[in-house]
Amino acid sequence: MGSFSITHWLILLVVVVVVFGTSKLKNAGKDLGGAVKGFKEAVKDEEVEHAKKHRVLDHDAGIPTDPHATPAHTTDDIEISPAPTDDQHRV
Secondary structure, three states: OOOOOHHHHHHHHHHHHHHHOHHHHHHHHHHHHHHHHHHHHHHHHHHHHHHHHHHHHHHHOOOOOOOOOOOOOOOOOOOOOOOOOHHHHOO
16 A cells, blocks of 8 residues: 555546646646756856855965966065164164
């Protein structure tokens, strides 16, 4: 009694077709297919936005996306001078 046999499914299908008619079932199928397609497009758009967001954050953090690229922020060409002492500020 817990599971339906193929006979039960066929009887249920016949009853549904008689009650709703084939045109309403066809329209319901189109609507369901359109809803699934819209859901897939929304998920895809969300993944693209998520990837763009992470790409911008990686760029802002100075993390190279290419492992062979040099970092955007290097300190090799910066010359650091010593901090001024109190003697240099006296007039």
